[in-house]
Amino acid sequence: MADRERLTTTAGAPVSSNQNSKTVGPRGPVLLEDFQLIEKLAHQNRERIPERVVHAKGWGAFGTLNVTEDVTKYSCAKVFRPGAKTDMLARFSTVAGEQGAADAERDVRGFALKFYTEEGNWDLVGNNTPVFFVGDPYKFPDFIHTQKRHPRTNLRSATAMWDFWSLCPESLHQVTILMSDRGIPTDPSRMNGYGSHTFSIWNDQGERFWVKFHFKTQQGHAHFVNEEAEKVIAKSRESYQEALYGMIEDGRFPKWTMYIQVMPEGEEVQFEEKTGWSAFDLTKVWPHGMYPLIKVGEMELNRNPENYFSDIEQSAFNPSNVVPGIGFSPDKMLQGRLFSYPDAHRYRIGTHYDALPVNKPKSPVHHYHRDGEMPFGLRTNPDAYYEPNSFGGPVEDPSVEEPPHRYAGQVGRYDFRGETDHYSQPRALFEMFDAGQRERLCANIAGAMQGVPQFIVDRQLAHFDKVHADYGAGVRKAIEVQTRDDAEASLSTSHSAAAE
Known part of the structure; x- marks a missing residue:
């Protein structure tokens, strides 16, 4: 025991016994003065924090971004300097x-x-798809409600999902990706990542560019079809965690190549005239033929967290965390997330969530935020607790000011949904699929539509018809096959029951 650290209370006092509670006699009641017992029980009651409303189930790891190319003509951000290596x-x-x-x-x-x-910290909070279901944050809470549990049944509702999607044709592109072979990657290392939104970057001359961020997997794409995924889930509900953790523990570090698409500021006007949609519309992609991928460097994950709760569950990612040389755009969904993400973290983790070790910048932090919940290790000049002050407190740095934004002042509630082409990009994606991929896409949709009222199904089928005649026809055929198979299975069950 001499070489073991002493067990202590949270206040640092040594604990004499951690085996039995303090009682009046061997059979007597427990004493309230057993503060060590009270402390353990109280901490156990508080071991969980509210799960994320979306993205609740997650897996993560640490690594590095290595910049191998020179993109300084687009951005003055130091993270993009050639040869830069960032944790x-x-x-x-x-x-x-x-x-x-x-x-x-x-x-x-x-x-x-x-x-x-x-x-400072730069957070890029995206998905494994370059687009999303909706393009306006006004609709985001409504969309998420359709993905969660029905208030009465407490079950997921296919009716709610398809009702919403069929009433929001801008969702077609993302729905097609989700229901295709790409909808179930085999593990995190076998999928791409995208910033999805349009961001902005600027160089030392103050020239602004609109930008899309891409991370292409070097492991190659791999996906499960429904039957394969069902077998995996039957064996383990933690298959992604097992795969990612195991790869890194074995020294097989997953890697992604980072690229950007770049559009000079002002060119978005011609882009919209040519394509029929806004460069800032999250439900659309920028064609690579117009804006080719420009390589930046390589991302590698090479260290598993020491404590999942501290490093992954308490990690907090904010699109509002940017650094000089990287900024925002008029992308409506991005603008909404600039508020909703840090607000969610303040509710879920606490006022000073960004001072937790996993969220704390590795660069110096100087601000005038005071007090509140758990101000971890804040050390400030006691006389400089306001600004401006005469006592040596931190001051602004005008040299990092973002260049003027050409869209400032154009305030209003604009609706892009009624006038935008929502069908050509899903059409291009559908035409990329071979016969087998199309058949599985349509079968997946038919299966997901089980129990959905017919008028909603018909409304969604009308959207598929506008994408491609074979898309609508394929889903109709898959629904017919699904209906016939269900009827035959029901009849077979009835005959078996009668024979018994």
Whole structure:
């Protein structure tokens, strides 16, 4: 025992016994003065924090971003300097499922990255898809409600999902990806990551560019079809955690190549005239033929967390965490997330969530935020607790001011949904699929539509018809096959019961 550390209370006092509670005699009641017991029970009651409303089930690891190319003509951010090596954290997740959900369910995957740069944390919070279901944050809470449990049945509702999607044709692109072979990656290392939103970057001359961030897997794409995923889930609900943790423990570090698409500021006007949609519309992609991928470097994950709860569950990613040289755009969904993400963290973790070790920048932190819940290790000049002051407190640095934004002042409630082409990009994706991929896509949709009222099914089928005649026809055929198979299975069951 001499070489073991002493067990203590949270206040540092040594504990004489950790085996039995203090009682009046061997059979007597427990004493309230057993403060060590009270402390243990109280901490156990508080071991959990609220799970994320979305992206509750996640897996993560630490690593590095190595910049191998020169993109300084686009951005002055120090994280992009040639040869720069930046420590980082990645968290992957499913969107809809709760913490106990199975990893291999059909769902969009979150792809959140935190870069601990020398000028503060840069967080890139995206998905494994380049688009999303909706393009306006006004509809985001409504969409998420359709992915969660019905208030009366407490079950997931296919009717709610398809009712919403059929009334929001901008969702077609993402729905097609989700229901295709791409809907269930085999593990986090076998999928791409995207910033998804349009961001902005600027160079030392103050020239602004709109940008899309891409992370292409070097492990190659791999996906499960429904039957394969069902077998995996039957054996383990933690297949992603097992795969990611195991790869890194074995020294098989997963890697992604980082790329950007770049559009000079002002060119978005011609882009919209040419394509029919906004460059800031999250439900659309920028064609690579117009804006080719530009290589930046390589991301590698090479260290598992020491404590999952501290490093992954308490990790907090904010699109609002940017550094000089990286900024935002008029992307409506991005603007909404700039508020909702840090607000969610303040509720879920606490006022000073960004002072937790996993969230704390590795660069110096100086601000005037005071007090509140758990101000971890804040050490400030006691006389400089306001600004401006005459006591040496931190001051602003005008040199990192973002260049003027050309969209400032154009305030209003604009609706892009009624006038935008929501069908050509899903059409291009559908036309990329071979016959087998199309058949599985349509079968997946038919299966997901089971129990949905016919008028909702018909409304969604009309959207598929506008994408491609074979898309609508394929889903109709798959529904007919599904209906016939269900009827035959029901009849067979009835005959078996009668024979018995």
